[in-house]
Each structure stands twice: as structure tokens, then as C-alpha cells.
Amino acid sequence: MLPFANDYSRGAHPKVLQALIDTNMDAQPGYGQDIYTKRAAQKIQAACEAPDAEVFFISGGTQTNQVVISNLLDGDEGVVAADSGHINFHEAGSIEYTGHKVLTLPGERGKITAKNLQSYLDDWQADENHGQMVAPGLVYISFSTELGTLYSKQELADLSQVCRQNQIPLFMDGARLGYGLMSPECDLSLADIAKYCDIFYIGGTKVGALAGEAVVFTKHNVPKRFTTKIKRQGAMLAKGRLIGVQFDALFTDNLYFKLSQHAIDLAMKLKRALKDKGYQFLIDSPTNQQFVVVTNDQLAELKKHVDLSFWEVVDDTHTAIRLVTSWSTTEQELDALIAIL
Amino acid sequence: MLPFANDYSRGAHPKVLQALIDTNMDAQPGYGQDIYTKRAAQKIQAACEAPDAEVFFISGGTQTNQVVISNLLDGDEGVVAADSGHINFHEAGSIEYTGHKVLTLPGERGKITAKNLQSYLDDWQADENHGQMVAPGLVYISFSTELGTLYSKQELADLSQVCRQNQIPLFMDGARLGYGLMSPECDLSLADIAKYCDIFYIGGTKVGALAGEAVVFTKHNVPKRFTTKIKRQGAMLAKGRLIGVQFDALFTDNLYFKLSQHAIDLAMKLKRALKDKGYQFLIDSPTNQQFVVVTNDQLAELKKHVDLSFWEVVDDTHTAIRLVTSWSTTEQELDALIAIL
Amino acid sequence: MLPFANDYSRGAHPKVLQALIDTNMDAQPGYGQDIYTKRAAQKIQAACEAPDAEVFFISGGTQTNQVVISNLLDGDEGVVAADSGHINFHEAGSIEYTGHKVLTLPGERGKITAKNLQSYLDDWQADENHGQMVAPGLVYISFSTELGTLYSKQELADLSQVCRQNQIPLFMDGARLGYGLMSPECDLSLADIAKYCDIFYIGGTKVGALAGEAVVFTKHNVPKRFTTKIKRQGAMLAKGRLIGVQFDALFTDNLYFKLSQHAIDLAMKLKRALKDKGYQFLIDSPTNQQFVVVTNDQLAELKKHVDLSFWEVVDDTHTAIRLVTSWSTTEQELDALIAIL
Amino acid sequence: MLPFANDYSRGAHPKVLQALIDTNMDAQPGYGQDIYTKRAAQKIQAACEAPDAEVFFISGGTQTNQVVISNLLDGDEGVVAADSGHINFHEAGSIEYTGHKVLTLPGERGKITAKNLQSYLDDWQADENHGQMVAPGLVYISFSTELGTLYSKQELADLSQVCRQNQIPLFMDGARLGYGLMSPECDLSLADIAKYCDIFYIGGTKVGALAGEAVVFTKHNVPKRFTTKIKRQGAMLAKGRLIGVQFDALFTDNLYFKLSQHAIDLAMKLKRALKDKGYQFLIDSPTNQQFVVVTNDQLAELKKHVDLSFWEVVDDTHTAIRLVTSWSTTEQELDALIAIL
Structure with missing residues (x-):
């Protein structure tokens, strides 16, 4: 089978x-105090x-969102997100599990706009009953989004x-950050993201x-x-080195960006x-x-x-499917896929 | 430095x-649906x-305890444990994080005795105010315990x-299960543990x-x-294979027991x-x-x-230290340690 | 000032x-074990x-919703409600506080329709990713709704x-149950509600x-x-009699229905x-x-x-206001209001 | 039956x-915004x-403890209390319900001593593993204690x-504050308590x-x-006046202290x-x-x-019982009790 269902079907990049x-037999302290994690x-x-x-x-994206969001919100606050x-x-329901509401705004192609956000915050402020409502305490965006789209530099700025005018931190879920940054349509750099976001993570x-997300606090804003708190939520690995070593490799010689570029090149070819x-x-x-509409007959064949x-179902005879490339997709696999399509 | 601080200072056993x-480049489904996890x-x-x-x-012990305990307890129940x-x-505080109290019994060398447990349950039942108290809903023991001790087969039985007479499940934290089973003083087999415990995990x-615990439900008692629920608590890895592959290796040709035996042999020599x-x-x-009392001068030298x-502090001039062997300790390291002592 | 802002601005009905x-000086057991509560x-x-x-x-509506919903849901379940x-x-955010998501359906005049609910449940079942989604575990409706509307007997049936076909309990928030039942447009009796709902409360x-809601479990379905569990969530009064005595009075000689009728008669006149x-x-x-559109000038005068x-804001020059009658509204107050309008 | 089981068996003091x-028919705003609550x-x-x-x-003591403690603690903190x-x-388990551990110190006649507290805090600080332990974030004491005892002014100071040296707030549970203050052995005033405690409540x-506790924040330390947050935890009454009116009466003409004195006078006579x-x-x-030891025969007769x-059970033939006076105990009831003893 050609593996285009997701971007986590294989292990780690060979260099990782x-x-x-x-580093396997090097004895190191636990809980992220090892030299690889520091490096x-x-x-x-x-x-x-x-x-x-x-x-x-x-370790993972859901856990990262859960730990970060729950520790940045005050008790009665919720996190604003695109629906x-x-x-x-x-x-x-991992956010609600921590006691907080996800306050949804209608997404525009998966994104929150500054205008919609300001309007939401204004309405909340103006509502005479807002003392009985969940207060917006954090804004969550994803990059690339769940629909593969990107914020432009202007949109993010x-x-x-x-967010800053309203004293609400901006948090970016970067589970697919590399794939966003390497897109031909991206005009943002990693430094831009660190500048505009208060917290983000590098997936x-x-x-x-194999596993691991790097959470970056950019504004001296670590809880x-x-x-x-990470330990308390079950999210602390004894062998923190497992993630540290991998990110050490990913951020050596721009590997993270090169392998993201590989996936994007194949995606654009597709x-x-x-x-x-x-x-x-x-x-x-x-x-x-890539989100493609196929007939149900085509789908069965594929x-x-x-x-x-x-x-999602498009109509009685059509279905939308998702095809995903990753760092591990090969040119051969892509060509085979294209030949079938 | 000779690494005797804990049993998680190195990566994975070479066979793991x-x-x-x-298996690295084999494309597999995510979330533990891969063939290695099943195997x-x-x-x-x-x-x-x-x-x-x-x-x-x-992924880890704290997370496993948290996920298992919180999902086995009813709302108003707590987990009984040795202090x-x-x-x-x-x-x-990871159990309290999930809303549940740890109900402590005085440990006897790290263990709960059947007698103390029965007495606690009787007292709770007899207390006219128990409707305003946390109800005991699960018993937690560890094997080997935090003090290195073991339950005998009779004690566990x-x-x-x-537990069964009181309809309360028995859960064993087996973060160091292999080291317990391979002790010369252990008269329990893995099958005995599966028989006597309702839930346990193999560390x-x-x-x-590198990471990973295997939770075993033995009585058709999976929530x-x-x-x-694992996902909701942030404990589901996208690449579940990371753990599956490792346990597949650990339970091939008795590797888990052999490397536990190695650590125990060195510990007994120590x-x-x-x-x-x-x-x-x-x-x-x-x-x-091994928990050893040393003078503070000896400690400084060591x-x-x-x-x-x-x-812990023993008195003004003595301190108790812990020395730990593991699957990765070498004979040379142990000899070097003994030479210094 | 004429009190039409809400239905909780005065104390208790004189008979209550x-x-x-x-009953004030009658010594009684605490925690709802008194004879008045039983009666x-x-x-x-x-x-x-x-x-x-x-x-x-x-004691109150939010607390009742919180205690009931959180104790009826399994860990990974959410409650379905109109938006x-x-x-x-x-x-x-009192439901999210307990760890559970509110799963919203678009309300039709404040109500959930059977068709929309079935469609939602079908979609959830059909979604291949539902293992990573909050499961619907309870349906919440209100009667009368937050918009003053009512379910007909057919709609509720x-x-x-x-709900029953999908094995999901139906819970009715009856904070304004009396005002719903006494409406000229209501074809439901209290017995009908007890029949169709698995749990409901009488506000x-x-x-x-002065305070108090009576939660009714109709299907041998008390947690x-x-x-x-009520105690654990801080919702148990030491002097449970405070509520018991009041409901004893409210359900003597149909007082609950008579005073609801009074409020409805005045509302219809308005x-x-x-x-x-x-x-x-x-x-x-x-x-x-009653939800009325007024010009902003009228509003200022009123x-x-x-x-x-x-x-809510209707447009630049119009606002929607809410006028509320209650058991304590007097004919004189209403006439004075009408005279001003 | 003579009512000496507790101090909440009757309604409200006649003046309350x-x-x-x-005030019953005075229309007032809800949610504690009424004039009585302010007064x-x-x-x-x-x-x-x-x-x-x-x-x-x-509304009540458990709820007050729950709301106050959970909102004063940071995520990974617990509350220190006597066992x-x-x-x-x-x-x-209402504190654990909010996600926080109760960190117990051995009580000395129901009290925490400054020495034991300092020692506990020192040990925590010195423990090299305290990064994996619940941090002490609040100290909880009760006055009078669950055993009827009192802190002296020196002990409280x-x-x-x-607490202040360690930057940990001190919270007093005053469910029986009046009965403590009016004891002949009490050398503390209400003003002293407001001075020494960061938060306390007046039961x-x-x-x-009928119901109600007044929480006092004395150091500009309201969350x-x-x-x-009170609303979110289900603890906000729509008719907040119910409690406001009662405390307005209790703090008029020293009623709170007078009726506490009455109970104490009878208790001392007993x-x-x-x-x-x-x-x-x-x-x-x-x-x-009053905690009295009686033979089991005496108990059966009583x-x-x-x-x-x-x-509690004292030995095979003796039991400790609790006899409680309150604002509502009459001289006649006490004399009748004494006659029986």
C-alpha cells in the first residue's frame, strides 16, 4: 500500500x-537534564x-496543547480557537479535561482573522453578563492549519x-510547523513566529x-x-533524552527544514x-x-x-479525501500514486 | 562518573x-494499531x-498510574496506597490532579499488609460518617516497592x-517488575501476578x-x-509503534527477564x-x-x-544513600564502585 | 423601579x-435526612x-446542572445541548470545570429537534475518527428554554x-419548569415530563x-x-431542611402550579x-x-x-430587551409597566 | 430527643x-449585588x-473551603493541614476534586504548630526531589478546631x-469561629484573626x-x-440576598457574638x-x-x-461521644441532659 494517509506512519529520519x-550508552541525568536536551x-x-x-x-501534540493551554489559563478562562x-x-476533549472551555470562532479556511477575534473580544467585553461567562484567556492557532492553510506574515502580525492590545497571549500549534515554513507560499520565518507568538511549538x-514537540516560550512567560506541572500532568519522560537527542539532530545542519522541504516538494508535485x-x-x-474530491468509484479503486x-462526504457520489506527504515519502511512492490517480 | 543514581540513565538495550x-521505515497505522504493538x-x-x-x-510510569487509576475509580472514590x-x-500530585484522593496506610517496609487493609476497610465501613468520606475504590501496590522490597506469593494472595472480598480491584505498579521477579528472594512468577492482580503494568x-510501560488488564475489566480516554489525558502517542516495537523486542527470547537478571546479579554482588x-x-x-548508610565524609568522597x-538524613553525621543497578550497568562499573567503597 | 429584569429579585412566596x-425551631438531622425533605x-x-x-x-440551577451532568457522564463523554x-x-464554564465538553447543536428557537439530534449521532457514529472525539453521553434540554419557548408533547416524545434508541439519557433543566407547564401553549404535564425524561429538575x-432545585431521577438511574458525590462537589447543605421545607410547601395544595400560573397570566397580559x-x-x-424590540430612545426612557x-443589539437604532414576570409580580406593577410602554 | 448531636439541627436564630x-418582598439585584449583602x-x-x-x-463550609483553597493554589501546589x-x-475529597493534594501534618490536639510547619517547609525545601513533589501553597487551620481546641494569640502569631516568611498564605476555616471567640480560654479577637490570617471565614x-459563610480576604488578595470563579464552581446563589440578609442581621448589635456566647455558656456548664x-x-x-468517654452501657441508655x-471507639467497653451546644440549645434542654448523665 502506498502510505499517504498521514505524516506519522514511519519511524524517525535516519539521521535522527x-x-x-x-548517544544510546551515554549515562545522563533524567527528566530533561541531560546535555542533549540542553544542546x-x-x-x-x-x-x-x-x-x-x-x-x-x-512527547506529543495533544499532550503539548493540553499542558501549555491549561497552565497558561486562569481558572475561569477559556482558549479561543477556530471551530x-x-x-x-x-x-x-483534552482541553475540557483540564477544566477549560474551547471558545470557538468560525474559521476562515481554518484560520482566525484579526477582525473576527477583535469583534469577539469586543462583544464579550460589551456583554453585561460576561461575569457569568468564560473569559477569553489565550488564542490558539495552528500553522499549518488542520486544512493545510497558512497565515501570512501580515495576518499573523x-x-x-x-492579542497584545487585549493582553491575551497567542499560542501556535506547530505540529506541522516545518511543512508550513517550507511552503512556497509562506512568507514567515521561524524568527517571525518567535516574534509574533508568545508561545508556540515545533512539531x-x-x-x-519518533515522538516529541519542542515548546518555545518567547516572552519570559514560563509558568x-x-x-x-508537566510531571503532574503525566507528561514528563524519565528519559527526557529521547526527545532531546532527536531535536538536537533535527536542528543540526538545518535537517528540520530540509526534510520539511522534501515533503513540500513532493506535495506540490502531487x-x-x-x-x-x-x-x-x-x-x-x-x-x-492535499484535500481532493473524488467520486466514490474512484475512492473504492484508490x-x-x-x-x-x-x-468528508461531499455529496451522494463524491467524497473528499486527504493525501499527505511527509519527510519519509519517496519520489517512487509519489510517482506510483500519480500513476494511479 | 560511575552511574548508580538510578535505572534510567541510558538509552535502550541494544536489541531493543x-x-x-x-522497523524504522515500515509504514504502519498510528495510535497503537501497528503490527508491532499487536505482536x-x-x-x-x-x-x-x-x-x-x-x-x-x-509512555511512562507516572502517566500510567494516572491514566489507570483515574479511569478505574468512580467519582467519589480514592486509591489506597502505602504512605x-x-x-x-x-x-x-498527579492522582489528585485527576480529582482523586490517595488514601494512605502505614507501609510496612514499603508494603501494604492484608491485615492492615482489611482493618482499614472495616473501619471505613463502620464509620457512621463514611457517607462524607472518600470511599476506597482501588488498591495500589508497587513491585518491587519504592524501598526495593517484595511481596511474597502468600502476601500477594x-x-x-x-480486595476481592471487598470488591475492590488490586493494581500493581510494575515500573521495576522485572527487577522484582528476578530477585533471588522472589517466589512469584509473571503468571502469578496476572492471576492475583486485576491490573498491573510491566515497566x-x-x-x-527508551520509554514505555505495558498495562495488563487481566479480568475483562478495561474501561x-x-x-x-488515554487520548483525552494526553497519553496517546501518534507513533504508538515506538513502544510496541520495544516491547516486542523485550518479550522475544525472554530478553526482559534476562536483562532484569543481569541487574539483579550485579545488585546482589554489590x-x-x-x-x-x-x-x-x-x-x-x-x-x-540498595539503601546504604554512609558517614557524611564517606558521602563527600563517594x-x-x-x-x-x-x-534521607540518618543523623548528624550519617546519610542514607541509594545505589541502583540496571540492565545497562557493567561488571566493570560495579567492580570500580566496589573498589571505591 | 418596576422589577421586570428577572424572576429571582424577591425572597420567597409568603406560604413558603x-x-x-x-418549622424553624424543630431539631432535625442534617444533610437532607430531615422529615421535611422526605415529605x-x-x-x-x-x-x-x-x-x-x-x-x-x-441549592441552585448552575450547581444542579453541574452535579447532575458530571455524574451522569463517563470520562470521555460530553453533553449535547443547543448552542x-x-x-x-x-x-x-461550569460543565467544562468538571472535565466535560458541551457538544452544541444549532438550536431552533432554543430547542433541539429529534431530527438534528439523530443526524448528529449518526455523523458521530460514521466518523472514522470518532475514537479521537468526545462521545455524546447525555442530552440537555431546558423547559421553558432560555428563549421562553416550549417543547410540545410530540417534540419531547x-x-x-x-435518546433511548441511542442509549443516551435525556436531562431537562427545569429552572423555569412551572412557567413552562402553566403556559397556555403547553400540552405537557409534569407526569409526561417524568415519563419522557430520564432526569429533570423542578426549579x-x-x-x-429562596433557593433550591428538586432533581428527579425517574429510571432507577441515580449514580x-x-x-x-454531591458533598464532594460542595453542593450539600448541612441544613438540607432549608430546601426541603420550601419544596414541601411548594407542593402542598398545588402552590407551585398556582404561583406559576400567576406569572404566566401576567406575562400573557403583557x-x-x-x-x-x-x-x-x-x-x-x-x-x-418576553423578548421585545425597542428603539434605543425607548430603551433609555424605559x-x-x-x-x-x-x-442583544438588533441594529444601530434598535435593541432587544427581556421583560420577565414571576410569582411575585403584582397586577399593579404590570399595569404600571404597560402604562409606560 | 434532646438535640446535642451537632450545631446545625435547627433553622435560624429568630432575629435572623x-x-x-x-426584607422578603423587596426587589433586589441577584448574585450578591443586593443592598443587604453590601451592608x-x-x-x-x-x-x-x-x-x-x-x-x-x-452557602456552606465544604463549598467555602473548596472555592477558596482551589482558587488560591497554583496548579502544582497543595494545601497544608492537620491530619x-x-x-x-x-x-x-472536595479538595482533591479540584485537583489539589491535602498535605498533612500530625495535628497536636487538632492544631498545627509553627515549629512543625517550619520543619515541614524546611524538609520540602531541602529535598532534592521536590521538583517532583506537590509544593506547599497554602496553610489551612480551623478555629475552633474539629476537636474543639483553640489557637492562642501567640500560637496564631x-x-x-x-507563613509570611515562607510567602504562603494562611487560611482559617471559621465554621465555628463564634464559638471559638467566645470561649473563656480565647485571647484572640476578630480583629486579631483578620490581622494574622490572609483569608478566613466567619461561619x-x-x-x-440557615446557611452561609462569610469569606474575608484581608490582604488585597482576592483572586x-x-x-x-465562584459561579463556575456552582457556588453562586441567584438570590445571594439569602446569605447577605442573614449576615446583616448577625452583625447587627453583636448578635453573632451574643448567640455564640450563649452556646459557650451552656457548654461550660455542661x-x-x-x-x-x-x-x-x-x-x-x-x-x-465536648468529647466525653462513656461506657457502652451508658451510651445505650443515653x-x-x-x-x-x-x-470513636476507646476500648472494648468504652466509647467517646461528642455533645454539642449551639445558639439554639435551651437552658431547659441542658438541664435535662445533665439530669440524665
């Missing part, structure tokens, strides 16, 4: 795996052009400005690592005793091929997730050869 | 690491002589009987894996939609050497953690060459 | 207050024509059927009591050790007067809340003499 | 009830000689000093009110948007009578709870005529 092999943090600070940034490593936001749908699980063959797209995505994701 | 290398579960069923057991894999229990001290993080040199022990431990754990 | 006076429960069973129903008393549902807006705070004067309604409400509730 | 009657707060500020204190009203503390035993439920008759006391209590509380 090699780093695990090379990874420094390399990420450098890549973000943010020498004061504070970096923490957590299509991952935390609102496919994380099994505008959002950031609204490893989907971008070359007090944050490692104890997108062109789909266009050439006359397929309709559910949404115009410039990143590694499923014989391709692992893909069902996305 | 090799399994990760060998690991089957091998564990076989090792437990419990073909109906249901097996789940979670020295890991969940009561060194897990940062007695505890199990009290991987401290016994040869409904348990994987969704124990004999300490006795021969006239050291006092804080507690008589038959497993891989710290120059050995990574060890402070345990 | 008299019951508190009459109130029996009278409610009789009024519901449900001799097996189990009745509990809780206009009180639990979704004006209860400060249909909803109930969908006292807004219908003649285990429910009073301990509605007719508003129609006669040519006012537009935001929604056609057959109960004690506010000089009337306590009313801002509801 | 009269205030409810007198009560002012009277409490005056009684505390703390004009800047901020006062909130909550006999009410929050540790008879509140059904010492505790307060330890109403057990001291003349942000505290009323929203204590003398018990001593005269040769009874042994489980503990020497200077307040309204139970025919007296409502009392079982306290």
Missing part, C-alpha cells in the same frame, strides 16, 4: 535515528533568533497585535522524530515550576498532477496535506492501492 | 534499539499465561483475597526501553472506550560487598536498589566518583 | 416563608405520578425516543423559593453514593399589551420571559422606570 | 429569620477592624509569621443562620474575577457537670463541642433520650 544510536534547546534558540527563549520538550481547530475536535512527531488530471480540491492547500484519509 | 532500527501484546499475553488479558502501552507509595510522593522505561565491608543498610533490599541518590 | 417560620420528595413523586422516582435537592443552552453560555429559585401597542418581538414566547434585561 | 421576613460586608469589615477587607458570601482537618476527612450555618459527675474527657475542649454523635 543515528543520533539515538550514537537542542540552544540550537532552537539560535534557529528562532531568540536567545532568551525557553524551550521544553513534550476547525484540532483541540476542538480530534483531541478527545495583525492577530498578534490584537517533531510529524517531521522526522512557575513548569517542570513540576498538487500539480492532480490539477493536470482535472481533480477538484476541497480547499487550496499550499502544504503537505483504496486498493493507497492508504489515504477519508475527510 | 536494533528493533527500532529494523507485543500477544507476547505479553503468552508470558503472563493469560490469553484473554488486554494490553495497552503508555511510601510513589503516587503519594514523587509524582507531583492474601491482599488479593481481601519498560527502567528495564531496557469503556479506553483508548479515547550487596555482598557492602556487607563484607561492614556497611549498614537502611533496609534489607533483595532487588536492584560523590567525587559516583552518581548516586541522596535518600 | 411561613413554612420556614413554622417534599414524596409529594414530588406524587405530583410526577412516579412513585419510584428518586428526588434530591440542590443557546444555559450551560453553554451563562454558567461560566420524539427526542426521548431518539424552585425562580418559582417561589452510586450520589449524596457523597404580551397582548405589547402587541396592541405595535411592538415587534424578537421571538414569540408563550412563557414568562430604563428610568423599569428594571429590565438587555438581551 | 425576622430579617428574612422583613453585611460593611458590618463585617467594621467588626474585623479591617476597612479594606473584601467579603464574599458562600485531623475537616478538609482531610469529612468533606468527601507564630504560625502567621512562619454562619452553625452560628445562627481575579473571583465571582466568576463541662462542669460532666467533671463533677466524674466523666473522663477524650480531649479538654474549651468550646461548644441514646434513648439524647441525639449525640459517636466519635
